[in-house]
Amino acid sequence: MSAAVTPVRVGIGYDSHRFVEGHGVILGGVLIPATVRCTGHSDADAVCHALTDAILGGAGLGDIGEMFPDTQAENAGRDSIEMLQLALARVRKAGWRCAQADITVIAEFPKIGPHRAAIREKLANAIDLSPADVMVKGKTNESMGWIGRGEGIATIAVATLVRAD
Incomplete structure (x- = not known):
């Protein structure tokens, strides 16, 4: 039995990072002034990481x-925009393109x-994509839990993929 490939797929991504003392938070490749920064193996851009997972997941890749293990030294401090672009190249090679992205950042x-x-x-x-095809929203956690206490940030991303044919 031959399985037909669905012409549209949706991927969901999630990422979170703790705050440490610093000089700004990188979100979606943009440095936002703050007295904290996110800590992680790469540049700790939770927006790019969630979107990268959404795009890879939607394509089944x-x-x-898996693509950028934190056990590899070359990924230390790595630019997450570059990681997103490399993931997108892999997705395109598999015959998909991203048509839309919707991202929610949860932080006080x-x-x-x-x-x-x-x-x-x-x-x-x-x-x-056009900026009109990329939505970014900010939400608080209403002072609940680790996010509500200002200990870190979380991001959820959804990406719609379509066949590139």
């Missing part, structure tokens, strides 16, 4: 940890609204 701070346009522009350029 694994996840960011920094506030996303003042930086939304810059993040949308940066992500759109990275994945060859």
